[in-house]
Amino acid sequence: MPQHLTIVTHPLVSHKLTIMRKKETSTAGFRKLLREISLLLAYEVTRELPLTTETIETPIETMEAPVIEGRKLALVSILRAGNGLLDGILELIPAARVGFIGLYRDPETLQPVEYYKKLPEHMEDRYTIVVDPMLATGNSSVAAIDMLKAAGAKNIRFLCLLASPEGVARMKAAHPxxxxxxxxLDRGLDDHGYIVPGLGDAGDRMFGTR
Structure with a gap:
């Protein structure tokens, strides 16, 4: 079983993330960087994809070559900011099935409220990657994975751009x-449940909203 938390420390990831944190980075720049960094993160989150082999013909000879085993991946975006990571990963894995879970955080309780869900079939057979740029309180992420498990998903990974210690602990307690x-992994959360030092609201910065 892989460790519960993996921090991708590749220099390109760190460099691009620093530019994304800067408040002067434009919406277009932020969106472009998020797509680029999602490709780099995708390599790590798919590291343990199960493989089998098939017989193929190269221009030289017949060989047994590795291919991904079983049904295709399922990528599940927690709307709306998850789509920024989703787009980049789909460039790398265009055959993946895609699902969406719509959650927003109640500003008073900080608890997630569901407003949309659409998932691929046969979730129980798929290697599922849930994407959301921020793992802050962990409440929305835990709720989304609760929904996926209720739909039959068993082999799940969670991919985010930034995490807080509180969010990681919440996820580990609910879904070890x-x-x-x-x-x-940033320092923590402020009184409004935002990651600090963070990069602000990922959805607002990606879509140019406030």
Whole structure:
């Protein structure tokens, strides 16, 4: 079983994340960097994809070559900011099935409220990667994985850009079988449940909203 938290420390990931943190980085720049960094993170989160072999013909000879085993991946985006990571990963794995879970955080209680869910079939057979740029309180992430497990998903990974110690602890307590892959573990949360030092609201910065 992989460790519960993996921090991707590749220099390109760290460099791009620093630019994304800067408040002067434009919406277009932020969106472009998020797509680029998602490709780099995707390599880590798919590291343990199960492989089998098939017989192929190269221009030289016949060989047994590795291919991904079983049904295709399922990528599940927690709306709306998850789509920024989703787009980049789909460039790398275009055959993956895609699902969406719509959650927003109640500003008073900080608890997630569901407003949309659409998932691929046969979730029980798929290697599922849940994407959301921020693992802050962990409440929305835990709720999304609760929904996925209720739909039959068993082999789940969670991919985020930034995580807080509080969010990681919440995920580990609720779903110790779901590894978390992130580009950085920040200091903590402020009184409004935002990651500090963080990079602000990922959805607002990606879409240019306030």
């Amino acid at each position: 079988d779901v590894p978390v892959v992130t580009a950085a």
